Amino acid sequence: MVKIDNIELGEFPLLLAPMEDVSDPPFRAVCKEGGADLMYTEFVSSEGLIRDAAKSVQKLDIFEYERPIGIQLFGSDIETMGECTKIATKAGPDLIDINYGCPVKQVACRGAGAALLQDIPKMVKMTEAVVKATHLPVTVKTRLGWDESTKNIEDVAERLQDIGIKALTVHGRTRVQMYKGDADWTLIGKIKDNPRIKIPIFGNGDIDSPEKAIEYRNRFGVDGIMIGRASIGYPWIFNEIKHFIKTGEHLAPPTTAERVRVCRKHLDFSIQWKGERTGILEMRRHYATYFKGLNNFKPYRMRLVETLDYAHILEILDEVTDIYALEKVEA
The missing domain is CATH 1.10.1200 (Non-ribosomal Peptide Synthetase Peptidyl Carrier Protein; Chain A)
Known part of the structure; x- marks a missing residue:
């Protein structure tokens, strides 16, 4: 049984990735029906929450059928991230997630998202501020590193675990790669092989079929898989993967x-x-x-x-x- 703190997620959970302008409550509703075990909101701007911006506040909407559900936050200021964590906690999610993986310019070039991969000490301090600001379990989603020369995710995993995060999701690309090329899960597998790592490690990137899901589970030993783009317009993918893992057979595609x-x-x-x-x-x-x-x-x-x-x-x-x-x- 994979658990994030006291949240039970099953033997090999499938997570719905937080995707801006996609993973809103309507989309999450069909993905929950489709078999997603844990879902996240669209990523919420810490500055937007502090300003009480309508769009950011609306993203805090969660519904009982979605549980377990996490609110994902991003920002560039440590103090602001701590304050917005308190606001998000009051919305009643099951956990808080921090976005250190978003590669888009509007986020990374403002010092948030994947930009923190260039300043690991700041990432650690920011994570610590979030952990201290809530009673909920805190998780992190990030990437391998900023570029090919700074793939520092193994060190990041240890340091973030040491300050109290309860799970880590790693997208198998650097920020510079954006979404181009193939995701490399090799370092994700090395994190799982690290005897110091006790928290669940979830892999993300390029999982678009039941065959690939089971192959990556077996090759890299991850505790679960996060699925993003492959679920857009195809929320059946979660149950298709579960059925294939359980039986070795494919579900019939949706009519x-x-x-x-x-x-x-x-x-x-x-x-x-x-x-x-x-x-x-x-x-x-x-x-x-x-x-x-x-x-x-x-x-x-x-x-x-x-x-x-x-x-x-x-x-x-x-x-x-x-x-x-x-x-x-x-x-």
Whole structure:
């Protein structure tokens, strides 16, 4: 049984990665149904929380069915991170996660996210401030290092464990790599082999099939896997991996009708949480991935993204169900 502090996650947990503009409550709802064992909010700006910025505050919304759920924070100022941790704790998550992995310029070039990989002493002090500011378990998500010459994750893992974090997730790329090239899990495996490391270690990067999940589990010995991009439009991946690990067999891919059902659930929750106009607008980014593999789907996608009428969207989705009912969809 893998545990983060007292949170039981099963024998080989599958985590949903925190993804900006993706892993909001509507998306998390379908991923929970799809088998995710632990989920995180979109990453929340510490400065935004301190300013009481509406977007940052809304990201604290969590629901009972999501548990266990973590709120992920990022920032560049140690004191501010401590203060925002207290605010996030009051929102009632099961844990607090710190983002030391985001590579995008808007975050890293402001001294937050992966930028802390260039200043490990500051990372340690910031983590310590967060740990001291909450009674909840604190976890960290980061990368191998800033670039090829500074892959310092083994040292980082020891130092962060020593000041009290309860789990570590490592994305198998440096900040300079962004999301290019193949993720290298070799150092993640070395962390697991380190006898000093007692906390769970989760691997992240390029897991997009049940075969790869079980291969990486066996090769690198991680306690669980975090899945990000492969879950977008395909929340079934969690249960597919679990079934393959348990039985060695593949679950049948979702039918078009099942894809429409889950897409509609996502849409309905999006409208419920954000309001009809915003919910419909923000759902547009998901249609292409939900129906990836359908032949000649582009005309339907264009119709879906061109309308703001909820009833019309449902009519189009019903049409998709009928037209593609007998067509095999490539996962």
